[in-house]
Amino acid sequence: MGDWLTELAQSAPLAPYLVVFGCLLASGFGVPLPEDIPLILGGYLAGQGLADPAIMFPGALFFVVGSDVLIYFLGRRYGHHVPKLPLLRRFLTPTRIRWAEIKLQQHGGKFIFVARFLPGARTAAFFAAGVFHMPFWKFLLYDGSAALISVPLILGLAFIFHEELDMAKSWIEKAEIGTLVVLGLAIVTVIIAKGFIKKRVLHPKAPGGQIDL
DSSP: OOHHHHHHHHHOTTHHHHHHHHHHHHHHTTOSOOTHHHHHHHHHHHHTTSSOHHHHHHHHHHHHHHHHHHHHHHHHHHGGGGGGSTTTTTTSOHHHHHHHHHHHHHHTHHHHHHHTTOTTTHHHHHHHHHHTTOOHHHHHHHHHHHHHHHHHHHHHHHHHTTTOHHHHHHHHHHHHHHHHHHHHHHHHHHHHHHHHHIIIIIOOOOOTTOOOO
16 A cells, blocks of 8 residues: 555544545445455555554444445335436446346345345345335345455455455455355255245245245
8 A cells, every 4th residue: 555545544543434434335325436445445454553443344344234224225215216316327227226126026135145245236236125115124134144244354354464465355356256156056055945845835826026025
């Protein structure tokens, strides 16, 4: 990292938190800034002693989940009118929202969990969950569970390997890929098992347009 960042942190003790938390909030609203970048920065600053881990770590988790919750309630309260606003219509396009709605209909809460690991899908997925009035406790359960995996993982690796950020980045990428593979296998197994039970035991007639949340 540049010397300017060190000087900024030393001259303004709150600056590291404002930068990291502000970027996380912007990323949560769909701004094309990978969430990993401010998280890596937060772990690096804490590892360098420029930020307090006791503040940075829980604060980062709060702002990550908090921005998701805000998107959820925007969808729940205003529905499809929100994407017409100048700021959000660039990120919540009709195509993205429709895609997220279809996936939510197909997979319910599991899609919310997986979407946390997919930067291009997060905002639309959480917005669609609000539009469909997914119970808030269920949304928070799926999203919070995923955040408890990704956020401490990235912060922790950047904190431990703050002097070797290239190594930390490599580990993070491998860990996320491994997590997605495991999640994918688990979801496929659940879907196959549910289909088998319905076909062999319940023999239901699938109603058209039903949303399984």
